[in-house]
Amino acid sequence: MNLFTRGFRGPKQDASADPARVPPGQHVAHDFPVLSAGPTPHVALDRWSFTIEKGGPVRTWTWAELRALPSEPITVDIHCVTRWSKLDTKWEGVSLDTLLKDVDSGPSYVLAFCDGGYTTNLPRADVTGGKAWIVHTYEGQPLDPEHGGPARLLVPHLYFWKSAKWVRGLRLLDADEPGFWEGYGYHMYGDPWREQRYAGD
């Protein structure tokens, strides 16, 4: 489209941000905006667990058991569908490869479920192979509840709504089914580099 907006001059972007790291339609944020559909849930760590389900529970870890698994540092860029990107965010967490290692490899999709009722769907191939983690630490500190603590999913190559806050488990599914935002018309996959914000993008 040839339309340009009279009087609009850009960019006023941070010149230090490498444009090759900022997907189309995004801008670099230096704070860490919070987006959630409802109140922030709070759960005591001694009542927290993480469960892999297939029909019913397949494997469950308590908080202590999860924290006893090997954690790794992760430094990644994250991209929110509301158009902010944040570069070089530093997390620590347990790779989903570790959690899914001995679990039935048949189902091709997962649905992450969370305290507060939030869900989001992902192909299993996008949460394995070193691409996704259950993170418990952000910038060296325990993950703040506002940002999904005690633990959230981290899937940095997809829009950040896929990195479900307050995650409590994964449901293994043979067929893809929409999670919370996907049911309201957000994209089933959500690749920021292809600007898959909404269904049909």
Place this chain on the structure above:
Amino acid sequence: MAGTALRGGLTWVVATVSSVIEETPSARTLELDVPGWPGHLAGQHVDIRLTSEDGYRAERAYSIASAPGEAPAITVERLDNGEVSPYLTEEVRKGDAFEVRGPIGGYFVWRPEDGGPLFLAAGGSGVVPMRSILRHRRRSGSPVKARLLLSARTLEDVIYRAELEGPDVVHTLTRERPPGWSGYARRVDLDLLREVAWPAIENPLAYVCGPTPFVEVVAAGLVALGYALQRVRTERFGGA
């Protein structure tokens, strides 16, 4: 609740600014002429895209300020370090054009059949979707009662003040009060919510929109007062 809108994808279309309304020293409303606008629900938002002469593009999402059945309008508050809001609040004038797509969003919406009683809490420009909801309630003849809590820095920062004023609007001014101010004069806290929010026993439906710290305090406070988690819908905006 069924999903809404967005079926079949969204395309960018050209919107022309049909009028500019100064709301406060830092906020203005832009009424938009969007050919083929499919109509919107109260609480939805719209994406806008600005393109500079040299091809640079910036996109942002804004809540829709008008009621369903009215032409789309957005109200923008200037962020001093922003890239888009200074343009929309200072430079843009009637007849200018940019691209929009929408409406978007199906969760932070209110339809008359959703009922109430409605408790709406807004911090600063978080009042924008609340105006759409309140106008829609009035225009649709909905019998549900609604109370609006507005937190602003000063009285002159209150957007749509003349339109919204009424017995069920409660202000709190966090920074500066006019002489003789008898309303609340602090950031929202649990005690304030206990005094102004509908009692939980009435099973209210709450919408909370504003900056993150405001939304966190209000949403957590309503849950502490007994509101059902699923009856507290939030929309937060960051500094970006």
